Amino acid sequence: MQVLYTANARATGDGRDGHVRTSDGTFDLDLAIPKEMGGAGGAANPEQLFAAGYAACFHSALRLVARRASADVTGSVVDAEVGIGPNGSGGFGLAVTLVVDLPAVPRPAAEQLVEQAHQVCPYSNATRGNVEVALTVREALAA
Incomplete structure (x- = not known):
């Protein structure tokens, strides 16, 4: 690299x-x-710092894959939740949930873009296989 x-x-x-x-x-x-x-x-605290970095990085990756797909990312938001707890082996582990809003993209396409972003994002690549990461596409709000 x-x-x-x-x-x-x-x-x-x-x-x-x-x-x-x-x-x-x-x-x-x-x-x-x-x-x-x-x-x-x-x-x-470190979990807040990690959450902020992951949210920003993932949002950037999401915008990149959306741009490649000509998808409208107007109003897009990424919330990152980072939890910490005992890992059962005497240490601690992290769990991450990424909640994505893509209000201008139909849900199936939004889910596909989120999954693609998860393959591109450096934080996702660094955590893969080490940290549980849940991906959620939030339902678009009614107009």
């Missing part, structure tokens, strides 16, 4: 109760363990 771009981020402090910053300073956040996991909450 020819690398086109490399991101660099540094974590300091106490990991999940620490701080993260990118090398270019565009992203500079305190982290806190969520209340649901026994922490104080009130700051970002």
